[in-house]
Amino acid sequence: MASAAIDTQLADWRTRALKLENEVQGVIVGQDAAIRLINIAIFARGHVMLEGGVGVGKTTLLQSVARGIGGAYERIEGTVDLMPNDLVYHTFLGPEGRPQIDEGPLLRAGEKLSVFFFNEINRARPQVHALMLRVMAERHLHAFKKEYRLPHMVVFADRNQVEKNETFEIPSAARDRFMMEIAIDIPDDRELRKSLVFDTKFQHAEKLTQKVESGLLAFDQLNDFSDVVQNHVQSSPALEEYVMDLWSATQKPESFGIALDGVDMHRLIQAGASPRGMGMLLKAARVHAWLMNRDYLYPEDIHAVFHEVIAHRMVFNSMYESRRTLLSRQLTAKILETVAVPAKS
Incomplete structure (x- = not known):
């Protein structure tokens, strides 16, 4: 690709990247630094561990980011009884009362999966961590007698930092799989805190995320463009x-x-x-x-x-x-x- 064309591509994507930041900052207040870091991780194609207490807006933040990226968003809750196969498939009773098997959260969206959120990952057992970390590294999984590719998936996870019982800390070698650990802290600014408590728009997370323009980044082009940035x-x-x-x-x-x-x-x-x-x-x-x-x-x-x-x-x-x-x-x-x-x- 000619130099002028690359410069144009870099400038166009930069405009979109900065627009994504502005859109998310418009609905998630007091987290500008974290939003910039998440944006960096997205374009560097790295997985992220989010650090922060309960109720600080991590889910709303990720849903807003996922809407801007485009593609599918999936989430799973870490629990002590979660098993590796719960990431891959789930069973349910069909209309005739017979057990049926369907694709789980990792596979449901197929190659359209762009953001996967593992909430309270340390409440899941090490066997679950092992599967998740392998998929993070390889971005594909064999199930139902076929290969599922997840080339555009970026994983976000957070840890339960309050309870110590029935939690399984992620070892150092596993933490190394995450490109970044990003803190999501309650803002120090008193006026921002007041807005979070008294402004009723912050009590409706779904409405907030809908304010972010959808598909700003063309999720299925991010891998190729990331290579352009790294080479440039x-x-x-x-x-x-x-x-x-x-x-x-x-x-x-x-x-x-x-x-x-x-x-x-x-x-x-x-x-x-x-x-x-x-x-x-x-x-x-x-x-x-x-x-x-x-x-x-x-x-x-x-x-x-x-x-x-x-x-x-x-x-x-x-x-x-x-x-x-x-x-x-x-x-x-x-x-x-x-x-x-x-x-x-």
Whole structure:
């Protein structure tokens, strides 16, 4: 494709991507940063773990995003009795009272599935996690004596962070399958909080999501366009060396002089970011650069996604695991503050 045609394609898709953000921000208030990160994940074709309490609007947010992307939206609730086959098929009594089998939420929409939401994934058993993670990685599944392809599916999941009984935490190796962990927090702004409580439009989630223009992004073209973005945005040798230093700092932060209060830095990290994680960091950063109308990576593109892509990939010593949320935020901030940033050319 000629350079002028690629530039036109990049500009057209950028307009649509930014319109999606604006549309979703119009119905989901106080979550602009999270919406931008979700947009980045969509164009980087990465799965997302959402972090946040109950009732903060995660479902409405995803339904709004899914409407803008186009394609089908499916959801399943994690429960202790959920089995792997519940993702694939379900049984029911037909009109004549006979048992019948139909396709489950993973397969129902076929290749039109664009957004799959696994609510409270940690309430499901490890066997369910194993199937879900395999489908996330391979984007296809064999069932009913045929192969189901899910080439356009992006998975969003969240965890029940309140109950500890009958929950099954996702191990580190499994968390690495998610490109990002994105926080959905209650807004700090008092006026926004007041709107969420007293403005009755926020009590009707279905009506809110209908305000988002449908099919803005042409879900079945996102894979090909994502490749265009990845090939278009370039990096300098100095930027590549910087990323290598950041990677080393996730593995041995103490070697960079990084210290956290009350933490033995020599015992904090069991494993730093994985090669896959660093690859995903660069994929997300290139999308950020494209959204900012640049064709070269800057350090700020790395910074914009660093915590969300890297924090959940660092394996802490068990003595610090209970403080993971706070320590991971402090550590990623210290890494970006400490590792020398290359000068812009």
